[in-house]
Amino acid sequence: MPPLLAAAQQQSPFGPGRPQPTDSTFRQLTPKAETTLDFPNLNKIPYYENRRQKGAIRKLERRKDWEKALPLLQAYVSNFGVENFYKDTPLLWQLGQLYERTGNKARAVAYYRLALKHHCSDVKKIPQYFDSLETGQKALYVPLKHYYELVEYRKGISAFQPPKGVYTNMGPSINSKHEDYAPVIAPDQKQLIFSSKRIRRKDIQSTPNEDLFYTANQDGYWDEAKSFGKPVNSIYNEGSACLTKDGQTLYFTRCDCPNCHGNCDIFVASKLKDGSWGNIRNLGATVNSSAWDSQPSLSRNEDTLYFASDRLGGFGLSDIYFTYKLKNGRWAPAQNAGPVINTRESEVSPFIHPLYQVLYFSSRGQLLNYGDFDIYKTYRINGRWQEPRNIGPLVNGKGSEYYFTIDSSSKNLYYARSEPDDLKNLDLYSFPLPMEAHPLAVTHLEGTLIDSVTNRPLQGIISIIDLENGIEVASKYLRDDGSFDFDLIDENRYMMIIQSPDYFSVEKKFDLKQDTLFKIMTSVIDYSLPLIFKNIEFEEKSAQVKPGMEGILDRIVLFMADHPGFKLKISGHTDASGDPDFNLDLSQKRADAIKKYIMLKGKFPESRIEAWGYGSSEPLKEENTEEDRRINRRVEFKIIKPNGK
Numbered sequence: 001m002p003p004l005l006a007a008a009q010q011q012s013p014f015g016p017g018r019p020q021p022t023d024s025t026f027r028q029l030t031p032k033a034e035t036t037l038d039f040p041n042l043n044k045i046p047y048y049e050n051r052r053q054k055g056a057i058r059k060l061e062r063r064k065d066w067e068k069a070l071p072l073l074q075a076y077v078s079n080f081g082v083e084n085f086y087k088d089t090p091l092l093w094q095l096g097q098l099y100e101r102t103g104n105k106a107r108a109v110a111y112y113r114l115a116l117k118h119h120c121s122d123v124k125k126i127p128q129y130f131d132s133l134e135t136g137q138k139a140l141y142v143p144l145k146h147y148y149e150l151v152e153y154r155k156g157i158s159a160f161q162p163p164k165g166v167y168t169n170m171g172p173s174i175n176s177k178h179e180d181y182a183p184v185i186a187p188d189q190k191q192l193i194f195s196s197k198r199i200r201r202k203d204i205q206s207t208p209n210e211d212l213f214y215t216a217n218q219d220g221y222w223d224e225a226k227s228f229g230k231p232v233n234s235i236y237n238e239g240s241a242c243l244t245k246d247g248q249t250l251y252f253t254r255c256d257c258p259n260c261h262g263n264c265d266i267f268v269a270s271k272l273k274d275g276s277w278g279n280i281r282n283l284g285a286t287v288n289s290s291a292w293d294s295q296p297s298l299s300r301n302e303d304t305l306y307f308a309s310d311r312l313g314g315f316g317l318s319d320i321y322f323t324y325k326l327k328n329g330r331w332a333p334a335q336n337a338g339p340v341i342n343t344r345e346s347e348v349s350p351f352i353h354p355l356y357q358v359l360y361f362s363s364r365g366q367l368l369n370y371g372d373f374d375i376y377k378t379y380r381i382n383g384r385w386q387e388p389r390n391i392g393p394l395v396n397g398k399g400s401e402y403y404f405t406i407d408s409s410s411k412n413l414y415y416a417r418s419e420p421d422d423l424k425n426l427d428l429y430s431f432p433l434p435m436e437a438h439p440l441a442v443t444h445l446e447g448t449l450i451d452s453v454t455n456r457p458l459q460g461i462i463s464i465i466d467l468e469n470g471i472e473v474a475s476k477y478l479r480d481d482g483s484f485d486f487d488l489i490d491e492n493r494y495m496m497i498i499q500s501p502d503y504f505s506v507e508k509k510f511d512l513k514q515d516t517l518f519k520i521m522t523s524v525i526d527y528s529l530p531l532i533f534k535n536i537e538f539e540e541k542s543a544q545v546k547p548g549m550e551g552i553l554d555r556i557v558l559f560m561a562d563h564p565g566f567k568l569k570i571s572g573h574t575d576a577s578g579d580p581d582f583n584l585d586l587s588q589k590r591a592d593a594i595k596k597y598i599m600l601k602g603k604f605p606e607s608r609i610e611a612w613g614y615g616s617s618e619p620l621k622e623e624n625t626e627e628d629r630r631i632n633r634r635v636e637f638k639i640i641k642p643n644g645k
Helices: 051-062 066-078 089-101 105-118 135-140 144-154 547-562 580-602 626-632
Strands: 180-185 191-200 208-218 237-243 249-255 264-271 277-282 293-298 304-309 319-324 347-352 358-363 374-381 401-406 412-419 422-432 443-451 461-466 483-488 492-500 503-512 516-522 567-573 609-613 634-640
Touching (some): 066 089, 180 401, 249 293, 264 293, 374 401, 443 503, 547 580, 580 609
Parallel strands (some): 208 237, 293 347
Antiparallel strands (some): 191 208, 358 374
């Protein structure tokens, strides 16, 4: 089972008396602070009840005196212990409704979220007022298969770097036929430690023996995995480890041992002068419980330890807890991370980024979920963990994703995942870190796409391409109101591409320096009419494509690439001056020249493009002036939908 990471609402995980990082320390590294909800009783009492206060609140609500009821209910809910979240969940929803009625949408949403995360029954029975609560948000992401088709279509015709690719199995030198999971990168990025059940005990059932393994990075490649060996690995089960920055201290989990307080406990080992490990000791009853405690992760200052536990008194099946070092060097009593991170379901496998105040963890109880367990990230701002964000479909699939870890340069991630048809058999995967998972992706880009004629919102697929780093950003569908939004890394240069069969692809390069709002306008294609572009004009008696035409022709190439089922008809026309046969031949050569350009640029088969020359046989105007003749000298483009649709 994967580890948990958490931080309590009322207690600084940096320990009493330790300075909190200032806002300037993390400027540009965290998003704007959200609504904070404080529950100071969380790790003090299990349940709060005051019947007299409840009665007073009910009376005011029956009178519809919302203004007086709100502060009383707020005060009551703020006293909640852990048990209140599943016994008194309706009060959370009720408080959200009072905030909504009094116009405080932000606090309403915050309490609605808590109610949905901690409700015992089917959450579909609870009304969902705001987009931010809708689990259907995942429908905004383009399906992965289609997303990579879009990427493939544009290869070779786009100047910008394509995305780096999907997750990659780390191969047979690391993975085995059995479960391999819980990767952690050493601070120097030269060693990867992980857990495996590849060793089988010599008993009737061939029971797996869970052990720690490691692999070294040599010139960018991982060596064959080796066992950590004794005394860290023993006849008992070991796994889920993390190292200190100096590589001298190892925290790990051991299960079913004589000196364990529960079925799994967190231990610590020290590296000895000869390079071996020793001085192995249990972290003790202040950290470990009589239940399952596992998956430790150290804060960047190494004075706070996050882990997962299914001990009694938590919010769900397993929760994220933390402990911090006291002045005497001992670990303080473990505390629950609180109801924003933990839910009625399971939260496991915490990982604190080595540089930034970002916590990653795996959950099956958060509001937006793609499969069984998904990986989320949450930022710590002003001493509070913010609402967790799903790191998106480029990492999270229909199976389970656990044990997420990132190298210190934030370039690659390592994690364990399973396939939907074999949820238990985890393998280790690596993947260039996508934008949704990046700790610095906190600058907000949003906008709308509008029809320039009707002023109505348009639909389509929007992609963002990092032009400098090749960091992948999952494409999304525009919302029904034409809007879109992304969290990106500031001080970077991007390309925005919006694609649809209704209009030519919209492309926009931009430098992102701060939160940005775009209003983009384009015109819809009328398939019943041919398209005529003013700057598609040839030199007199010439069929050579001029450089000035290439911008328009490239837009057609991109449209055809983005929509591989569509066909194109090119029609060349001349004015009536001169010899009709010469004009007919010239118009055909011009249509053929454009066809050749589009075919070569897009690498399209000839069957997708027709080219016809009509000479002067189909004039648009009677030719009385030079302007009339110019209008008749034209090239028409007709885009043909698949199956004539």
